[in-house]
Amino acid sequence: MIGVVVNTLTVIVGSTIGLLFRKLIPEQWTDFIMKGLGLCTIYIGIDGALEGTNTLVTIISIAAGALIGAVLDLDGKLNRFASGLENRFKKEGCGGPTIAEGFVTASLLFCVGAMTIVGSLQAGLTGDNTMLYTKATLDFISSLIFAASLGIGVLLAAAFVLVFQGAIVLAAQAAAPLLTDYVVAEMTCVGSILIVGLALNILGVTNLKIMNFLPAIFLPILLCMVLQA
Numbered sequence: 001m002i003g004v005v006v007n008t009l010t011v012i013v014g015s016t017i018g019l020l021f022r023k024l025i026p027e028q029w030t031d032f033i034m035k036g037l038g039l040c041t042i043y044i045g046i047d048g049a050l051e052g053t054n055t056l057v058t059i060i061s062i063a064a065g066a067l068i069g070a071v072l073d074l075d076g077k078l079n080r081f082a083s084g085l086e087n088r089f090k091k092e093g094c095g096g097p098t099i100a101e102g103f104v105t106a107s108l109l110f111c112v113g114a115m116t117i118v119g120s121l122q123a124g125l126t127g128d129n130t131m132l133y134t135k136a137t138l139d140f141i142s143s144l145i146f147a148a149s150l151g152i153g154v155l156l157a158a159a160f161v162l163v164f165q166g167a168i169v170l171a172a173q174a175a176a177p178l179l180t181d182y183v184v185a186e187m188t189c190v191g192s193i194l195i196v197g198l199a200l201n202i203l204g205v206t207n208l209k210i211m212n213f214l215p216a217i218f219l220p221i222l223l224c225m226v227l228q229a
Contacts (some may be wrong), residue, residue: 003119003129003136004169008162010140011110015155018147025148033149038202041109045196048113052189053182057223061190065216075209078104082153102153104211105198106146107160110139112191112217117184120165124172132165178221182228186220 025033052058069075082100110116119131139161147154168175179187194213200206 001123001166001169003123003132004162004165006129007132007136007139007165008158010136011106011143011158011161012155014140014143015106015147015152015158018144019152019155021144022148022151030149034202037146037149038199041105041199041202042196044109045192045194045199048188048192048195050189051114051185051192054186054224054227057186057220057227058189058193060223061186061216061219062193062213065190065219066213068215069209069212072215073212074214075211078211099151099153099156100211101201102146102150103156103160104153105150105202106143106154106157107164108191108195108198108210109142109146110157110161111164112188112195114184114188116165117168117179117187120168121172121176121179124169125176178225180224183221183224186224187217190220191217 079098079100082098082103115131115135119129119135122128122130123132143154143157194210194216197206197208197210197213201208201210
């Protein structure tokens with residue numbers, strides 16, 4: 001678990017530094033910086049989406065995942081939780097991204113991808129944290145930049161990093177046979193499509209409830225097993 005802890009700490013430290021820098025950034029620059037981050041996020045999403053090889057898995061995962069998320073009302077629950085934090089941390093009348101937006105954006109960016117899954121599996125199965133240390137370095141830089149524009153929600157995403165990656169490490173023995181290269185690629189593809197959706201939200205093109213799509217990331221595990229059978 002040491003690699004997961006280090007990764008979580010780098011997100012906390014990077015986000016904290018980013019929040020401190022945020023105070024030095026003129027408010028009129030924030031929207032401009034956000035648009036630039038949106039463009040970078042589109043690139044990250046498209047790059048990851050190309051990992052997938054089975055369009056059917058992607059389509060079914062997105063559709064079924066959206067249905068599950070809507071039934072569970074994941075987006076609504078997150079926003080109700082965030083609204084209490086919003087009143088505490090955000091100044092009255094202050095514009096910009098909400099805590100929920102920062103949390104969802106950062107959580108997906110930090111936890112979607114082959115490096116997260118494979119690195120956590122390696123840590124759990126062999127104790128090799130090398131890939132998680134590399135990811136921690138990247139997440140430190142990313143959290144600093146995103147926290148400067150998206151706010152405290154990025155800092156709160158450190159908890160999601162700890163729980164998500166920690167769960168994979170602890171379940172590595174049982175999960176390893178299921179998370180083949182094929183499955184990881186499809187999970188990365190689905191998650192990256194959600195990242196593109198996040199980017200469109202950041203750019204103001206759409207107002208997608210991305211949290212409701214979150215179950216879609218895990219459905220390729222089941223779908224790939226069915227198709228291979």
